[in-house]
Amino acid sequence: xxxxxxxxxxxxxxxxxxxxxxxxxxxxxxxxxxxxxxxxxxxxxxxxxxxxxxxxxxxxxxxxxxxxxxxxxxxxxxxxxxxxxxxxxxxxxxxxxxxxxxxxxxxxxxxxxxxxxxxxxxxxxxxxxxxxxxxxxxxxxxxxxxxxxxxxxxxxxxxxxxxxxxxxxxxxxxxxxxxxxxxxxxxxxxxxxxxxxxxxxxxxxxxxxxxxxxxxxxxxxxxxxxxxxxxxxx
Ligand code: HPA
Numbered sequence: 001x002x003x004x005x006x007x008x009x010x011x012x013x014x015x016x017x018x019x020x021x022x023x024x025x026x027x028x029x030x031x032x033x034x035x036x037x038x039x040x041x042x043x044x045x046x047x048x049x050x051x052x053x054x055x056x057x058x059x060x061x062x063x064x065x066x067x068x069x070x071x072x073x074x075x076x077x078x079x080x081x082x083x084x085x086x087x088x089x090x091x092x093x094x095x096x097x098x099x100x101x102x103x104x105x106x107x108x109x110x111x112x113x114x115x116x117x118x119x120x121x122x123x124x125x126x127x128x129x130x131x132x133x134x135x136x137x138x139x140x141x142x143x144x145x146x147x148x149x150x151x152x153x154x155x156x157x158x159x160x161x162x163x164x165x166x167x168x169x170x171x172x173x174x175x176x177x178x179x180x181x182x183x184x185x186x187x188x189x190x191x192x193x194x195x196x197x198x199x200x201x202x203x204x205x206x207x208x209x210x211x212x213x214x215x216x217x218x219x220x221x222x223x224x225x226x227x228x229x230x231x232x233x234x
Contacts, residue, residue: 002079003075004043004071004072005040005042005047005060005072005075005076005079005080006039006040006041007040007049007080009080011049012047012049012058012060012082013056013057014056014081014083014084015055015058015082015083015084015232016057016058016060016076016084016086017057017058017059017060017086017229017232018059018061018072018073018085018086018088018181018185019061019062019087019088020062020063020064020069020089020090020180021089022044022046022061023046024221025046025048025059025060026046027218028088028221028225029050029059031222031225032052032222032226033050033051033057034050034052035050036048036049037049037050039058040060045060045063046061047060047061048060052229052233053229053233057229057232058076058082060072060076062087064159064180064181065157066115066155066157066183066184067115069087069181069184070115073085073184073188074188077188077189077192077194078192082194083194084133084195084196084232085189085194085195085196086196086198086231086232087181087182087185087197087198087199088199088221088224088225089179089181089198089200089201090179090201090204090212090221091104091153091177091178091179091201091202092177092203092204092206093176093177093202093204093205093206093207093208094171094175094176094178095176096207097149098149098177098202098205099147099202099205099210100202100203100205100208100211100212101147101201101212101216102146102147102148102149102201102202103146103149103199103200103201103223104148104149104150104151104153104176104177104199104200104201105129105134105137105138105148105149105150105198105199105200106151106153106176106182106198106199107128107129107134107150107151107152108126108127108128108129108152108153108186109153109154109183109185110152110153110154110155110170110175111127111154111155111156111157111183112157112166114127114155114184115184116184116187116191125190127155127182127184127186127187127190128186128190129197129198130189130195130196130197132195132234133196133197134231136231136234137199137227137228137230137231138150140226140227140230141227144226144227149176151174151175151176152173152176153175153177153178153179153182153198153200154170154177154178154179155178155179155180155181155183155184156178156180157180158180159180171207177200177202178206179200197228197231199224199227199228199231200224201220201224203217203220
């Protein structure tokens with residue numbers, strides 16, 4: 001047990017999928033895992049461990065934003081020895097060729113700041129996905145025929161942004177989408193020599209204003225979960 005995760009030692013798998021939303025963790029565990037068991041409910045941040053095609057997997061909510069994800073990822077890595085951590089979540093589309101429901105596989109995650117910024121001082125560290133996971137996720141997405149984009153994303157500290165000029169620069173520099181967690185996950189994975197990836201579903205679009213209707217979310221999010229699982233065990 002850690003401060004924020006109540007799982008007993010050994011109850012967390014080496015491979016952890018991390019949705020922001022704890023209810024999405026429950027939905028994904030019930031939908032995709034065999035024999036899923038609740039392993040954490042501290043603060044309602046649900047975590048489940050089960051198997052997928054015979055492989056042990058934990059699906060643990062991260063909460064929203066890098067400070068929250070940082071707490072869970074630190075404890076999963078340092079106390080439970082998680083080796084492969086894949087964020088599954090939603091993002092806002094930032095390019096005209098990116099549509100709602102598409103999947104984005106994040107090669108890098110730019111930030112203004114993250115919980116790790118303090119240790120880098122003057123360095124702008126470039127948080128980067130694990131290449132083996134990235135390549136496997138791209139193959140899985142191609143095999144499924146899911147419309148998928150691979151490239152840079154932006155991990156923001158705010159959902160309600162007040163800097164249209166910043167969005168403009170992100171768009172101008174080819175950033176595919178905006179979310180709030182991946183950069184810190186990639187940085188922690190680099191620090192502890194673990195594998196990390198973010199597989200995201202575009203749930204809304206900053207330019208078109210289009211948003212995924214609630215009833216469409218499950219199917220769209222399902223492709224993302226399967227891509228993440230296939231990448232983890234490729
Ligand atoms: N901004 C930040 N995070 C997000 C968004 C967004 O527009 N959509 C989904 N996650």
